[in-house]
Amino acid sequence: MRSNAELRQTEHQLRRLALHDALTGLPNRQLLQEQLDQAIDRAQAHDQLVVLLFLDLDGFKQINDNFGHRMGDLLLKAVAQRLTGCLRGSDTVARLGGDEFVVLLPAIPSVPDISIVADKLIHTLSQPFGIDGEALHVTASVGISVYPLDSTDSESLMTRADEAMYQAKQHGKNCYEFFRSIAIASH
Numbered sequence: 001m002r003s004n005a006e007l008r009q010t011e012h013q014l015r016r017l018a019l020h021d022a023l024t025g026l027p028n029r030q031l032l033q034e035q036l037d038q039a040i041d042r043a044q045a046h047d048q049l050v051v052l053l054f055l056d057l058d059g060f061k062q063i064n065d066n067f068g069h070r071m072g073d074l075l076l077k078a079v080a081q082r083l084t085g086c087l088r089g090s091d092t093v094a095r096l097g098g099d100e101f102v103v104l105l106p107a108i109p110s111v112p113d114i115s116i117v118a119d120k121l122i123h124t125l126s127q128p129f130g131i132d133g134e135a136l137h138v139t140a141s142v143g144i145s146v147y148p149l150d151s152t153d154s155e156s157l158m159t160r161a162d163e164a165m166y167q168a169k170q171h172g173k174n175c176y177e178f179f180r181s182i183a184i185a186s187h
Contacts, residue, residue, distance in 0.1 A: 021095040023073055024080035032094035032102055036154040039106035040147055049108045050147040053118060054161035055083075057099035057125075058139040058173040067134065074131045075138065086124045087117075102161070111146070118142055118176040126174060139174035141165050150179045 019031035027035065039050045057079065064072040076099065083093045083101060092104040103121065108114055121142060128135040143165025145157045160179040167177040 021097075024077055024095050026080050026084075026101075027092060027094040029094065029096050032092065032096075032104065033154060035092050036104055036157070039104060040152070040154060042106065043147055046107070048106070049111070049114075049149075050157075051103075051105040051108050051114050051117075052145050052157050052161040053103040053105070053121065053176070054143040054145075054158070054165040055101040055103065055121070055125075055140045056165055056169070057101075058141055058169070060099040060138055063136055063138065067136070071131060071134070071136070075129055075136055078129045078131060079125065079138070082124055082129075083121065086120055102158070108146075114144060114146065114178075115176075118144060122174060122176060141168040141173050142176035143168055143179065144176055145179040 019028055019034075020026065021028050036050070036052070042048070043050045060072065060075070063075055076095070079101070080093065080095060083103065087093065087103065087105075090106055094102045094104070096102060103117075105114070105117060108117075122140055125138065125140045128137055130136075143161045143163065145151065145160035145164060147157055150160045151157045164177045164179040168175050171177065
């Protein structure tokens, strides 16, 4: 019995390593994909919206260049904590690598609620990060895609959120853009 318990624990640890980002402990791309597929299945059954917000940190390269990669890693951990701390327990924050994060919002009631969350994320990340006695400043460019308005499959939703993020960067950074033009103003 003891060896079975040890095997289960080892299996659990291996699954955690395989599905989480080593630096931040956040879900990685594979786990995000699983959770997105599950959210879409639930949304289909209950006629709900599922939202992906693709975040890229503005100014992260300068942090690495000016303060070193150790400080950059500490900032990424702090960003992960800040993002997780300002969302619902049912939401998922994942790190795809580098300074790219994705937020999965299952069961969002309406499109205006998406803008409220996007504004909150941008405001939260624009506040200075106090790390090792330094005040570090970054902002985020955010791209948004919505199931079922933009796509009904998870891969396309990811691609479209990424494309919208690049539109946000082109519009001056520290803002968000929806993939499609929904009848609300993007900031």
